[in-house]
Amino acid sequence: MSRLVAVLGYSDGTGASLHPVCAARLRRAAEVTTSEDVVLLSGWSRHGSAASEAELMAGAWRGPSRRVVLDRGARSTAGNAIGIGRAARSLGVDDVVVVTSSWHGRRAHALTRAALAGTGARVELVTTHEAQPHGSRARELACWSLVPLLALVAARAR
Numbered sequence: 001m002s003r004l005v006a007v008l009g010y011s012d013g014t015g016a017s018l019h020p021v022c023a024a025r026l027r028r029a030a031e032v033t034t035s036e037d038v039v040l041l042s043g044w045s046r047h048g049s050a051a052s053e054a055e056l057m058a059g060a061w062r063g064p065s066r067r068v069v070l071d072r073g074a075r076s077t078a079g080n081a082i083g084i085g086r087a088a089r090s091l092g093v094d095d096v097v098v099v100t101s102s103w104h105g106r107r108a109h110a111l112t113r114a115a116l117a118g119t120g121a122r123v124e125l126v127t128t129h130e131a132q133p134h135g136s137r138a139r140e141l142a143c144w145s146l147v148p149l150l151a152l153v154a155a156r157a158r
Contacts, residue, residue: 002036002038002091002092002093002094002095003034003036003037003038003093003094003095003096003097004037004038004039004040004084004087004088004091004093004095004096004097005029005032005033005037005038005039005040005065005096005097005099006039006040006042006080006083006084006087006096006097006098006099006112007025007026007029007039007040007041007042007057007099007100008025008042008043008074008077008080008098008099008100008104008108009022009025009041009042009043009044009052009053009054009056009057009074009080010022010025010043010053010101011043011046011053012133013046013047016047016050016051017056018053018056018057018059018060019053020130021101021128021130021133022043022053022056022057023060024101024128024130025099025100025101025128026041026057026060026061027128028099028126028127028128029063029097029099029126030061030062030063030064032097032099032126033063033064033065034064034065035064035065035066036065037065037067037097038065038067038068038069038087038091038093039061039063039065039067039068039069040068040069040070040071040083040084040087041053041054041057041058041061041068041069041070041071042054042070042071042074042079042080042083042084043057043071043072043074043080044072044073044074044075044079045072052070052072054070054071054072054074055070055072058070069087071083071084071087077104077107077108077111078111078153080108080111080112081108081111081112081114081115082115082153082157084096084098084112084115084116085112085115085116085119085157086157088116088119088121089119093121094120094121094122095121095122095123095124096112096116096121096122096123096124097123097124097125097126098112098123098124098125098126099126099127099128100125100127100128101127101128101129101130101132102127102128102129103132103136103137103140104136104140105125105127106125107140108125109123109125110151111151114151114152114155115155115157117155
């Protein structure tokens with residue numbers, strides 16, 4: 001049985017270092033990862049030539065798995081889910097663990113399940129419990145209105 005642990009990046013666009021929210025997700029992933037897992041670090045760079053969220057996480061990764069894959073192109077939760085779906089299919093994994101923040105988890109889980117439709121892979125959500133960043137509550141509520149459409153897109157993006 002193989003497992004993919006996907007860590008979703010986070011940035012507020014203000015710096016070129018790992019955001020504390022993203023660092024918390026990375027630490028949580030290290031707690032649940034085994035040496036046999038494949039770890040997918042997902043997130044783009046908001047500043048053209050700067051390191052992507054995925055690259056910043058890779059530089060800070062201290063978990064037991066040495067099989068680390070980067071998705072530097074995911075610009076949104078739907079993009080994260082599509083990348084997870086593609087990686088899971090390519091690797092033929094049985095289980096996917098999505099690591100994100102508690103305030104983001106339900107939406108990330110729903111989109112990842114859609115992206116994995118037809119694979120038979122099980123999806124588990126593991127969350128952190130840091131404080132929700134200012135403005136993210138309104139953004140999460142607005143994004144939920146798009147989940148049905150984005151789930152269709154994620155399910156068809158193979």
